[in-house]
Amino acid sequence: MTVTNLDNSKARTQQPALMRTEQLSLSYGKKIAFEDVSIAINQSKITALVGPSGCGKSSFLSCLNRLTDLIDNCRVTGRIFLEKWDVMNRNIDTIALRRRVGHIFQKPNPFPLDLWKNIAFPLKEHGVKNRQEIDSIVERVLKDVGLWDEVKDRLKDSALALSGGQQQRLCIARALALEPEVLLMDEPCSALDPISSGVVEDLIASLRQKYALLVVTHNLAQAKRIADYVGVFWVRDNRGKLIEFGEAKQVFESPQHDLTAAYISGHRG
Amino acid sequence: MTWLEDKISSPSKLNKSSQFDWDWVLVWVLRIMAAITGAIVLLIVIFLILESLPFLLVKGIGPFFTDPTWNPTEGLYNFTPMLWGTLLATMGSVVVATPLGIISALFCQYYAPVAMGNLYRRLIELLAGIPSVVYGFWGLVVLVPLINRLHPPGASLLAGIIILTIMILPTIALVADASFGKVPQEYLLGATSLGLSKWGTICNVVFPAAKSGLFTGVILTVGRAIGETMAVLMVCGNVVETPSSIFDPIRTLTANIALEMAYALGNHRSALFVSGLALMAIIVLLAVAAEVITVTSSPVTKNS
Amino acid sequence: MKQEIIKSPISTILVWLVAVLVTGTFAWILGDIIFHGVGGISWEFLTTAPEDAGRSGGIGPILVSTGLILAVAMGVSVPLGVGTAILLAEFTSATNWFGRFVRRSLDILAGVPSIVFGLFGNAFFAKTLGLGFSILSGGLTLACMVLPILIRSAEEGLRGVPDELRLGAAALGLSRTTTLFHLLLPAAIPGLLVGLVLGIGRAIAETAALVFTSGYVARMPQSLLDSGRSLSIHIFDLSMNISGGDTNAYGSALVLVILLLMINATAAWLAHQSSSKYNDSYQFR
Numbered sequence: 001m002t003v004t005n006l007d008n009s010k011a012r013t014q015q016p017a018l019m020r021t022e023q024l025s026l027s028y029g030k031k032i033a034f035e036d037v038s039i040a041i042n043q044s045k046i047t048a049l050v051g052p053s054g055c056g057k058s059s060f061l062s063c064l065n066r067l068t069d070l071i072d073n074c075r076v077t078g079r080i081f082l083e084k085w086d087v088m089n090r091n092i093d094t095i096a097l098r099r100r101v102g103h104i105f106q107k108p109n110p111f112p113l114d115l116w117k118n119i120a121f122p123l124k125e126h127g128v129k130n131r132q133e134i135d136s137i138v139e140r141v142l143k144d145v146g147l148w149d150e151v152k153d154r155l156k157d158s159a160l161a162l163s164g165g166q167q168q169r170l171c172i173a174r175a176l177a178l179e180p181e182v183l184l185m186d187e188p189c190s191a192l193d194p195i196s197s198g199v200v201e202d203l204i205a206s207l208r209q210k211y212a213l214l215v216v217t218h219n220l221a222q223a224k225r226i227a228d229y230v231g232v233f234w235v236r237d238n239r240g241k242l243i244e245f246g247e248a249k250q251v252f253e254s255p256q257h258d259l260t261a262a263y264i265s266g267h268r269g
Numbered sequence: 270m271t272w273l274e275d276k277i278s279s280p281s282k283l284n285k286s287s288q289f290d291w292d293w294v295l296v297w298v299l300r301i302m303a304a305i306t307g308a309i310v311l312l313i314v315i316f317l318i319l320e321s322l323p324f325l326l327v328k329g330i331g332p333f334f335t336d337p338t339w340n341p342t343e344g345l346y347n348f349t350p351m352l353w354g355t356l357l358a359t360m361g362s363v364v365v366a367t368p369l370g371i372i373s374a375l376f377c378q379y380y381a382p383v384a385m386g387n388l389y390r391r392l393i394e395l396l397a398g399i400p401s402v403v404y405g406f407w408g409l410v411v412l413v414p415l416i417n418r419l420h421p422p423g424a425s426l427l428a429g430i431i432i433l434t435i436m437i438l439p440t441i442a443l444v445a446d447a448s449f450g451k452v453p454q455e456y457l458l459g460a461t462s463l464g465l466s467k468w469g470t471i472c473n474v475v476f477p478a479a480k481s482g483l484f485t486g487v488i489l490t491v492g493r494a495i496g497e498t499m500a501v502l503m504v505c506g507n508v509v510e511t512p513s514s515i516f517d518p519i520r521t522l523t524a525n526i527a528l529e530m531a532y533a534l535g536n537h538r539s540a541l542f543v544s545g546l547a548l549m550a551i552i553v554l555l556a557v558a559a560e561v562i563t564v565t566s567s568p569v570t571k572n573s
Numbered sequence: 574m575k576q577e578i579i580k581s582p583i584s585t586i587l588v589w590l591v592a593v594l595v596t597g598t599f600a601w602i603l604g605d606i607i608f609h610g611v612g613g614i615s616w617e618f619l620t621t622a623p624e625d626a627g628r629s630g631g632i633g634p635i636l637v638s639t640g641l642i643l644a645v646a647m648g649v650s651v652p653l654g655v656g657t658a659i660l661l662a663e664f665t666s667a668t669n670w671f672g673r674f675v676r677r678s679l680d681i682l683a684g685v686p687s688i689v690f691g692l693f694g695n696a697f698f699a700k701t702l703g704l705g706f707s708i709l710s711g712g713l714t715l716a717c718m719v720l721p722i723l724i725r726s727a728e729e730g731l732r733g734v735p736d737e738l739r740l741g742a743a744a745l746g747l748s749r750t751t752t753l754f755h756l757l758l759p760a761a762i763p764g765l766l767v768g769l770v771l772g773i774g775r776a777i778a779e780t781a782a783l784v785f786t787s788g789y790v791a792r793m794p795q796s797l798l799d800s801g802r803s804l805s806i807h808i809f810d811l812s813m814n815i816s817g818g819d820t821n822a823y824g825s826a827l828v829l830v831i832l833l834l835m836i837n838a839t840a841a842w843l844a845h846q847s848s849s850k851y852n853d854s855y856q857f858r
């Protein structure tokens with residue numbers, strides 16, 4: 001059984017992909033986390049990555065905005081492009097890169113500051129100094145994530161006092177404030193209760209128009225509901241591989257790979 | 270989690286040439302600070318050597334062992350009495366303090382009720398912080414007169430051993446307590462379920478598991494005892510003589526430095542620095558020994 | 574209770590005996606100092622100058638000198654120590670040669686006897702740098718001495734800050750400088766303070782390193798280049814060199830012990846604060 005070649009990604013994209021990877025591999029010391037992953041992420045689409053635990057999905061996301069720079073003993077090979085920009089180049093401006101590629105983590109990680117500062121502080125660091133401008137951005141992004149009405153009277157309270165779902169939406173708002181083009185979301189709902197999870201899922205769906213989203217999820221039903229494209233990761237020989245990538249409809253209805261079929265029908269994974 | 274040097278890109282250099290690169294400045298400022306910190310030990314060694322050289326170059330180390338006695342005004346520099354003083358006081362106190370300290374730690378961990386154990390630990394921590402001059406003062410006004418009644422003169426090797434024991438006991442108790450704390454709970458449960466008594470568990474399970482920590486603790490304590498100055502100076506009598514009984518006064522290497530540095534000149538001063546250099550060498554050796562014990566007893570698992 | 578003791582094995586009795594012995598000895602020491610010292614302490618004692626070589630009068634100038642020596646020591650060692658701790662905790666991997674060198678030197682520095690620090694301070698600060706017997710020489714010598722304690726606590730404080738914060742900040746494109754000053758250092762402050770307090774405790778207790786760096790002069794210091802007698806040296810001098818100085822030595826010893834008790838309590842309280850700070854919001858990995 002051979003892993004299907006994934007050159008179909010080129011055929012299916014009418015517009016040039018906003019972000020794409022070519023033969024991307026990552027290893028922690030001697031352990032290879034994933035290997036040879038080539039995908040494309042498009043503007044105004046949701047791309048979902050699914051797969052069993054430990055197959056390298058989170059690691060894959062952190063390559064895309066070079067968060068891997070912070071991790072000891074990890075080595076990335078292959079190529080990543082954001083439009084024509086070579087992300088893997090050692091000398092690129094990682095700060096600008098991370099501004100263009102936002103990242104939401106599995107566990108909400110607001111700063112131990114007040115709500116307002118959580119959004120305003122990164123903005124200030126990126127050169128938005130005008131207080132009125134900041135206030136209007138804070139209000140806009142909090143409205144975008146549906147948090148404004150819940151928190152508008154307590155913007156000076158610590159962000160750590162919010163509920164998990166609220167914290168996660170705050171983190172999304174914080175990322176949106178920097179006006180990224182790509183949003184990477186690593187299981188954004190998995191630490192949340194079903195209700196908050198539903199709220200965040202609706203939020204993700206509503207972000208589709210403006211951003212290119214890459215969402216890791218363990219929840220196949222969720223992937224089915226929101227994704228335009230789906231990539232399936234799998235562990236073989238103790239390393240992660242992308243075994244299937246394509247339009248959501250096609251992956252779910254006529255998977256090309258036996259493992260995918262077993263996974264989505266609930267037999268494996 | 271660290272920002273590794275080879276991965277640090279310097280964004281502003283390429284794209285925002287107008288903006289100053291603070292990250293770069295920060296890393297270099299921090300490196301300079303760390304370099305200064307790291308250089309202190311080297312500086313200490315260098316200055317000890319520089320100040321020792323006048324003596325060592327002219328006379329070598331022979332006089333420290335072959336001169337008839339220590340009498341710098343007459344040009345006599347025999348260290349042997351002080352070496353004996355330091356050795357006997359250190360050995361005596363370590364031999365007494367080690368079991369007491371380890372038993373104190375056992376008390377905290379396994380014998381005392383939790384609240385009392387914590388209180389006792391707090392007490393020991395507090396005692397570790399009491400200045401040596403206070404212990405020395407107490408020794409001088411309370412302990413020395415007591416010993417004097419037993420066997421004059423009072424200021425003696427015995428007084429030194431007692432004071433040093435009191436001073437190093439907290440160190441060894443705290444290190445032992447920490448290494449007992451690291452013994453996995455399952456070991457203890459396992460031993461108890463095999464029907465071992467408490468003392469049996471401690472001898473057969475706890476001590477072997479905590480062995481390297483205890484050794485390191487003892488080594489630390491030896492260093493502390495050798496280096497202790499003021500308290501010993503205050504209770505030991507400071508007579509330059511190799512003691513023949515535990516009631517004889519002694520002078521340690523450290524006390525010798527403290528007593529004579531104030532007026533030492535020329536060769537005399539240089540000789541005192543030689544003894545300082547010797548102390549430093551012993552400390553480095555002890556540090557190496559502690560390192561070797563830690564490394565050999567706990568196999569370092571590198572994260573794969 | 575009595576029955577239990579009779580039934581318990583010899584070892585248990587032994588352990589309890591040792592605990593009682595240790596506690597008793599320390600109660601004796603502290604009790605003796607408090608008993609004899611408490612009568613001597615008064616506002617006047619704390620503020621007036623010593624007279625008759627310290628037999629009478631107070632310890633005013635000595636407290637000032639002690640404070641100045643501490644200020645110099647902490648003023649120099651805190652920035653240096655925090656900077657080094659940041660480099661070690663945030664910017665150096667475990668295998669980096671420079672980091673290993675600095676760590677190794679600090680391990681050794683922590684074990685160097687205080688009298689050797691005294692020799693070094695005398696040779697380097699007093700003689701080579703020409704600072705003479707002065708508060709500055711003494712303070713700088715103590716600064717070298719407390720660095721290992723400061724750095725260890727500061728490093729622990731920084732390592733206690735969860736990685737989520739670093740990743741979150743990096744993902745928002747914040748620079749390392751910004752992350753450090755706005756997020757990591759504020760979160761590590763309790764740890765840094767513990768180090769500061771422990772360092773002050775170590776410095777205030779020190780005698781041997783000061784004898785021939787800051788000197789013996791008991792006058793009120795006029796500048797940092799004046800010699801100044803620290804509290805610990807005052808106790809030493811009164812008890813060893815001045816007959817009839819014991820009353821004031823007891824008073825000074827009690828002052829020193831009280832200062833240390835306060836310092837210890839502060840450190841314990843801060844350590845408690847820092848350990849409970851993040852447990853509510855983030856789990857440690």
Ligand SMILES: Nc1ncnc2c1ncn2[C@@H]1O[C@H](COP(=O)(O)OP(=O)(O)OP(=O)(O)O)[C@@H](O)[C@H]1O
Binds near residue numbers: 028031071573
């Ligand atoms: N910092 C690290 N150092 C070493 N190995 C790591 C590190 N982070 C992850 N790994 C390993 O890399 C592999 C992939 O991890 P990753 O977190 O990317 O998987 P994942 O697909 O996101 O899993 P999950 O669905 O559970 O989040 C795992 O085997 C993991 O143990």
Ligand SMILES: [Mg+2]
Binds near residue numbers: 057106186
């Ligand atoms: Mg993951």
